[in-house]
Amino acid sequence: MKTRREFHKLAVATAAGLxxxxxxxxxxxxxxxxxxxxxxxxxxxxxxSTKNGLIGYELWRDDVNAAGGLLGRKVELxxxxxxxxxxxxxxxxxxxxxxxxxxxxxxxxxxNLSAPVMPFIKQRNLFMIGxxxxxxxxxxxxxxFFHSGPWGPNSGRDWARGxxxxxxxxxxxKIAIINxxxxxxxxxxxxxxxxxxxxxxxxxxxxxxxxNTTDFSAxxxxxxxxxxxxxxxxxxxxxxxAIIRGVKEIGIxxxxxxxxxxxxxxxxxxxxxxxGPELNGLVNSHTFVPEPTMQTPAIKGFFDRYTPIxxxxxVDPLGYYIPPFYYVAGQLAAAAIIGSKSVDPAKMAAFLHxxxxxxxxxxxxxxxxxxxxxxxxxxxxxxxxKGNDLEQFRNPGHQVILDxxxxxxxxxAAPYNKARTS
Amino acid sequence: MLSIDIxxxxxxxxxxxxxxxxxxxxxxGITFGILHxxxxxxxxxxxxxAFFVYTFGQWGFDPIFAALIGLAPFYILGVALYIFYSxxxxxxxxxxxxxxxxxxxxLSLVIEILLALSFGSELKSVSVSYIGSSLxxxxxxxxxxxxxxxxxxxxxxxxxxxYLSRTxxxxxxxxxxxxxxxxxxxxxxxxxxxxxxxxxATATAVVAGAALIMIxxxxxxxxxxxxxxxxxxxxxxxxxxIPGSLAIAIIIGVAEALVASYLNPSWAPGxxxxxxxxxxxFRPQGLFGAAR
Numbered sequence: 001m002k003t004r005r006e007f008h009k010l011a012v013a014t015a016a017g018l019x020x021x022x023x024x025x026x027x028x029x030x031x032x033x034x035x036x037x038x039x040x041x042x043x044x045x046x047x048x049s050t051k052n053g054l055i056g057y058e059l060w061r062d063d064v065n066a067a068g069g070l071l072g073r074k075v076e077l078x079x080x081x082x083x084x085x086x087x088x089x090x091x092x093x094x095x096x097x098x099x100x101x102x103x104x105x106x107x108x109x110x111x112n113l114s115a116p117v118m119p120f121i122k123q124r125n126l127f128m129i130g131x132x133x134x135x136x137x138x139x140x141x142x143x144x145f146f147h148s149g150p151w152g153p154n155s156g157r158d159w160a161r162g163x164x165x166x167x168x169x170x171x172x173x174k175i176a177i178i179n180x181x182x183x184x185x186x187x188x189x190x191x192x193x194x195x196x197x198x199x200x201x202x203x204x205x206x207x208x209x210x211x212n213t214t215d216f217s218a219x220x221x222x223x224x225x226x227x228x229x230x231x232x233x234x235x236x237x238x239x240x241x242a243i244i245r246g247v248k249e250i251g252i253x254x255x256x257x258x259x260x261x262x263x264x265x266x267x268x269x270x271x272x273x274x275x276g277p278e279l280n281g282l283v284n285s286h287t288f289v290p291e292p293t294m295q296t297p298a299i300k301g302f303f304d305r306y307t308p309i310x311x312x313x314x315v316d317p318l319g320y321y322i323p324p325f326y327y328v329a330g331q332l333a334a335a336a337i338i339g340s341k342s343v344d345p346a347k348m349a350a351f352l353h354x355x356x357x358x359x360x361x362x363x364x365x366x367x368x369x370x371x372x373x374x375x376x377x378x379x380x381x382x383x384x385x386k387g388n389d390l391e392q393f394r395n396p397g398h399q400v401i402l403d404x405x406x407x408x409x410x411x412x413a414a415p416y417n418k419a420r421t422s
Numbered sequence: 423m424l425s426i427d428i429x430x431x432x433x434x435x436x437x438x439x440x441x442x443x444x445x446x447x448x449x450x451g452i453t454f455g456i457l458h459x460x461x462x463x464x465x466x467x468x469x470x471x472a473f474f475v476y477t478f479g480q481w482g483f484d485p486i487f488a489a490l491i492g493l494a495p496f497y498i499l500g501v502a503l504y505i506f507y508s509x510x511x512x513x514x515x516x517x518x519x520x521x522x523x524x525x526x527x528x529l530s531l532v533i534e535i536l537l538a539l540s541f542g543s544e545l546k547s548v549s550v551s552y553i554g555s556s557l558x559x560x561x562x563x564x565x566x567x568x569x570x571x572x573x574x575x576x577x578x579x580x581x582x583x584x585y586l587s588r589t590x591x592x593x594x595x596x597x598x599x600x601x602x603x604x605x606x607x608x609x610x611x612x613x614x615x616x617x618x619x620x621x622x623a624t625a626t627a628v629v630a631g632a633a634l635i636m637i638x639x640x641x642x643x644x645x646x647x648x649x650x651x652x653x654x655x656x657x658x659x660x661x662x663x664i665p666g667s668l669a670i671a672i673i674i675g676v677a678e679a680l681v682a683s684y685l686n687p688s689w690a691p692g693x694x695x696x697x698x699x700x701x702x703x704f705r706p707q708g709l710f711g712a713a714r
Contacts, residue, residue: 221427
């Protein structure tokens with residue numbers, strides 16, 4: 001006859017025996033379950049030219065999984081099309097978190113689309129890598145947000161400072177600023193005006209224009225009337241084309257030494273090939289160009305794999321501006337997961353705040369709001385472009401780095417009129 | 423900055439832009455102004471026309487010549503669209519405006535997606551020798567990029583206007599909107615007349631598309647930015663007044679250019695609607711429309 005104590009022991013052992021497989025099983029299941037990385041990408045709509053970034057995500061995922069995954073778990077991408085509309089973004093990210101149970105989030109492309117998701121990730125205390133959202137965390141100041149793009153600290157004001165450093169070095173006293181009436185361009189122009197004032201430059205013309213303006217002749221004539229020595233332009237691809245063509249048609253003063261700055265478009269293959277030699281002399285921002293100071297085996301290896309996929313998919317075959325930094329986003333997430341041995345947002349964020357991460361775009365360290373500690377936006381001058389063959393842009397010497405000094409590969413060719421016709 | 427050269431150049435640029443706007447609005451002037459079908463897909467059809475011209479441009483064709491090649495296929499496309507529209511709505515007793523708007527809104531989305539899938543989402547442009555150079559006439563500097571597309575507008579509008587006013591089939595198109603039954607009594611098939619009119623309207627889209635892609639690069643979703651302006655032109659002209667739409671488009675173009683030169687370019691998109699509101703306040707039937 002068993003005593004009551006023996007009976008209790010037997011009951012506990014039986015219960016343990018029944019529960020243990022379930023507990024161990026669920027733990028094993030959690031370890032087998034893939035790490036889910038969620039993002040929205042603009043596959044359609046006006047920002048669909050940024051969808052080549054998806055190749056960067058997919059190459060990173062394939063590399064990680066080929067190496068055995070993260071913490072022994074495979075990586076799975078969960079991607080939705082935001083249709084380039086900020087209105088779609090909140091619902092997509094709610095689904096990524098609450099339904100798809102993603103462990104890591106990548107933001108939508110750019111400041112316009114990222115803005116709606118920032119309050120959500122701060123409120124829910126989530127871990128996110130930001131994709132090209134200029135000053136994207138300056139308001140929310142979320143401590144688990146990290147930029148994959150090289151804007152640097154105080155990016156709202158300083159990201160294009162390189163243009164003004166070059167202007168200052170040229171002794172520019174009078175500057176004109178024009179910008180599209182859109183978030184990124186407005187921020188760039190506002191920041192540029194502040195830096196120009198800081199450097200003691202007189203802003204002789206400062207005007208915005210509506211998106212999709214096709215004729216800039218009136219604006220160019222008004223700029224000429226102000227007699228500036230540098231023209232800082234924050235534009236989007238269609239207007240960038242119209243402005244460059246407008247300058248060719250209307251003409252610009254020989255006093256202008258620098259022209260460009262924050263024009264979106266000349267970073268992409270489509271505009272490089274369509275405008276070709278018309279781009280000569282332009283000084284503009286970029287994130288990567290194939291100049292000797294930037295070529296590393298890692299980034300070269302990335303583009304060797306990117307190009308055939310891009311050609312097959314019919315997206316930008318060069319892909320210098322965005323795709324490497326989508327791969328970098330994956331590398332940052334991987335470093336955080338491996339370094340913290342966890343997918344816990346707080347632990348991942350703590351790791352990235354405390355450590356420098358080696359990526360295909362170089363070593364990255366972050367400040368308290370997830371900006372790169374060192375700004376690494378390039379100011380490049382387009383030169384020696386002949387014809388409309390896109391392949392020429394794979395060679396060094398056509399996108400000469402003028403700033404930052406650590407990556408410099410040439411001196412500014414000025415004035416602009418001479419540089420654009422030589 | 424009130425120098426005479428800036429004023430002159432602004433006025434001339436405005437006239438040229440207005441002429442291009444008139445090309446964009448012509449097809450809508452026929453479908454909406456005459457047939458009373460609110461074809462909000464027309465600007466997207468213009469973009470489809472621009473991509474047609476771009477495709478032929480890749481094979482070395484001049485944009486204007488490519489547009490002429492495109493007239494026939496776009497006419498057929500227009501006829502097919504009208505047949506679809508009439509089967510969906512008119513055989514069931516007519517469509518209300520909301521149903522028609524929904525149909526054409528959906529159609530414009532489908533065209534946009536098809537264009538994006540076929541050509542990608544990046545900007546496409548044509549390369550022609552005269553793009554990038556200018557005609558200098560005293561104080562005036564006129565870019566050929568604007569001048570040549572602007573010349574297409576009056577030519578196309580004159581051709582359509584002469585056709586509608588001087589030919590029997592043109593008269594039938596104008597008649598079908600007023601009294602369909604009377605047209606039937608006269609022995610004509612109103613559906614065939616409308617098909618023909620819709621075909622002509624859609625054919626104008628390829629010429630307008632050529633004008634648009636000569637001025638600057640286009641992407642599949644660029645039509646959305648033109649909808650407001652072209653509707654303002656058609657409504658203010660007086661719903662179906664073809665020469666009136668050219669005059670209104672030039673008024674809007676000049677007003678936009680003056681606002682961009684002397685006030686602020688950011689205000690320019692509001693100009694068309696400001697003129698529309700003012701115009702309709704004084705002449706509800708439109709500036710060139712007959713009171714009914």
